Amino acid sequence: MLDRASQGDDMPTPPPPNPPGEAVDVRDMLVAHQAFRREFRLAPAAVERVDDGDRRQARRVAKHLRLIIRILDHHHTGEDRLLWPRLHHRVPERLDALVTEMEHQHEELHSLLTAVSEQVTAWIARADTEARGRLTGTLKQLFRALHDHLADEEARILPLASRYLSVDEWQELERDGIGALPKTRAALAFGMLMYEGDPEVVSLMLSRAPAPARLLMPRLAPRAYARHARRIHGTSTPGPRTAAGSHETVARRVYADLWNDRRYENADDLFHPHFSSPAAPELSGGAAKLAAIRVYHAAFPDLKVTIDQLVASADQVAVRWSVTGTDTGGLRGRPPTGRVITTWGVDFLEFDNGRIIRDWVGTDWLGTLVQLGAVQSPWTNASDN
Template sequence: MSAIQTQQPLLDTREMLVIHSLFRREMRLAGGLVRGVPAGDVRRAAEVAAHLALIEDVLHHHHTAEDELLWPKLLDRVADELAPIVRLMEAQHEQVDHLLVRIGALRPRWAQQPAAAQGKELADCYDQLYAGLSEHLDAEEARVLPLVARCITPKEWAALGDAGRNGIPRKHTALVFGMMMYEGAPEVVATMLAPAPLPVRVLVPRLGRRAFRKHALAIHGSATP
């Protein structure tokens, strides 16, 4: 057992579950969104494509932060028999990244010319991405977060969160937070906001809920997708 494990209480990692809820929901719905765009409807295709690009961008920055700030520390600290779990996480990230690169090439072309064949190809890619991402998130929550709770310091965990938040475009901050709040445990959301000044703690949840409701109605046709 490492010195870190013996000197600190278990880290609260529930913030990761809140973030994952955003990815699970929006990627589960992604293929259906693309299929629902009528062939030739450039306006709707652009709207859906912009939404999906935002989710993919947040996911990319989330994974990049883990690749740079989390996996190396775990590999340095966990016992040798647990290292394959971390290697699995890295391999799954590579699989997800491969699909994101493919989608990144297909999505803009489909948005400009939303033909049926291109829409089907893109929607199928999103279905594959959701399947692979869900498998990865399940494994991370079940097998990696317990290691994180024992081996990562609060300061290191905060740095990981800061890196992920810094990857969100400022104009979308309220919306992305609203996306996380929608299915996130309220007590965990409150913990995420706790270090912020009082005005931020009061305003961000209100702005987030409002932004997500408006966005969900426009994209999903429902405030409760």
């Protein structure tokens, strides 16, 4: 990935960080990540849909898998060449701690991608239950590893890129990714980006494309992806596994899957791609919610949330909850107290197409801070002091 021993030897003096208000727009990376998450999440089901002996459909799905693997592999290669060296040169004190971790993640992903490629070849040859089961199992492993890696990039790397890279440098990374797309599959690949991508960001990406692409892609790309999705996923509008479920089910899974079981890979099933959170305004979708949740998991590793009351309507859910946990990690930079806290709060969740697109959260912060010893209780009688 990054050669730390020699990195920066032939680089000029790093430029100063971008002034406040002039951060580079890195949202196109979020659009790409959203497409990766969706396609790799849906991949196991696409394989499972193929009947034993149906080599024609197996070859079709295999071609799809090889395409998304190729795009993901080039995505990481481009980061290794154009993103990491520049950031490491400009903010080594911020990046050194991340390099080993990211290298390990890239190695794990490369190993899983290699295993998938080998298992795809075996599956095409046999198209039987055993080969299919082995491939779907590895694809599920790959998705979990990829989900965590992309979330780390979004939370820890993209803010640095936004501040320390120039517009030209960032757009070079974008051009490198687009240039790697097979010309015959460009409309399909861009359709994958457009399907759930933020329309404003997609328009900005198109504005930097050659004139023919600006004119044709808005019409050709969605059709190409819809046609492809019907063949691979069985529907022209593949969505989250929970899309057909009730809003109440989705809401309950937020607390069960994300807060209690730490099954972070399910976040994109539950949160709309355009969901945003004040806790991480630079992120969107499930990654934005996870950025908020992980703060509390770090402070209270044994944290458990209980739903005390839930009321659902046509497009909204209200939840009253209580939570308990031990402060062994320290909340938002405060020293850990070792105290067990119990507090409560309310969430109002708004839905769009089966997933949460907005939430409003209210928490008994005064009671929480009193229990942590951070503030004095306003209810304490002066005569008790």
